[in-house]
Amino acid sequence: MGNKYTSKTFIVEILAVLLGLVFLVPFYYVLSNSLKSFAEILSNTSALPTTIQFQNFVNAFNQMNYLKVLSNSLIITVISNAVLVIFCSMAAYMLVRTKKKISSIIFMAFVAAMVIPFQSIMIPLVKVAGNLNLLNSIWGIVIMYLGFGSGMTIFLYHGFIKGIPVELEEAAIIDGCSRLGVFWRIVFPLLKPITVTVVILNSLWIWNDFLLPSLVLQDPELRTIPLATFFFFGQYTKQWDLALAALVISIIPLLIFFFAMQKHIVKGITSGSIK
Structure with a gap:
């Protein structure tokens, strides 16, 4: 027997829609103001644009050197994800399968590290990175990620x-598979749902990260999209029309990626919890 549609369900749905609209308000401001002139943004930020300024996107594209910063962000995000997946999946596998107290201690240390705020270690990090020649380096920031x-x-x-x-795994070992072979041939393919998650x-975090690249990547040729967008704001001038247009074209690649892969987030998390 199916669940009945009650007035309580209706109220919950209305509240969910209203909450969704609240979350969409920032996107409205960014998109609508990216289509306005600078003077119109200053006069009324809430209204729809009276004259659509597509030139904002052209100017932002050229001034931020979009293709270059897009390639930098893609390279950093892809390599960082590959490194994280390879090393962390192997580490987690050994921590689970090694039934020793030291494994639990190491795992708890990784979990505890999640609560350490980045701001508390960023100054020592820059000093250490400078001593190891990791500044202004793609591989340097990948190691930090x-x-x-x-x-x-x-x-x-x-x-x-x-x-x-x-x-x-025991069956594979009996058939002559090595420990490393067991992981890559048996275990890792089963990790596809959580790997996608x-x-x-990590892509959402790395792509949108501003603080770490601003500390590590001082070379203009290595700027990521958040860094390139930031430089529309100078000491005496704030180019809101170009900055908002830059934000719109900057989030398009990530939105495409996210909407294409979002179904795997719930699938991966629920698969892990059910198992």
Whole structure:
């Protein structure tokens, strides 16, 4: 017997729609003001544009060197995700399958690292990175993202791997498969749902990150999209029309990626919890 549609359900749906509209308000302001002239933005930020200014997008595209900063963001995001998936999945696998107290201690250390605020360690981080010649380097910032993202990534993999039957691995070992072969041939393919979830969550974080790239990537040729957008704001001039247009064209690649992959987020998380 199906659930009845009650007045309580109707009220919950109305509240959910209203909450959704509240979350859409910032997007309305960004999109509508990106189509206005600078003078019109200053006169009325809430109204719809009287004259649509598509030239804002052309000027923002050229001034921020969009293709270059887009490629920088893509390279950093893709490489960082690959490194996080490879190293953290292997680490989580060994922490789950190694039944020793030290494994629990190491896992708790990774989990505890998730609550450390970045602002408390950013100054020592820059000093250490300078001594190791990691500043102004794509590989340098990738290594840092590996360090900062390992806690959450290992935590997600750890919970998922615990639900994988050990008998599958034992059967593969009996057939002559090595420990490394067991992981890559048996375990890792089963991690696809949580791997997609990890990639999506880390991509959203790395793509939108501003603070770490601003500290590490001082070379203009290495600027990411958030850094390029920030430079529309100078000491005496704030180019709101170009900055908002830059924000719109900057989030388009991530929105396409997110909407294409969003169904895997719930699937990955629920698969891990059910198992």
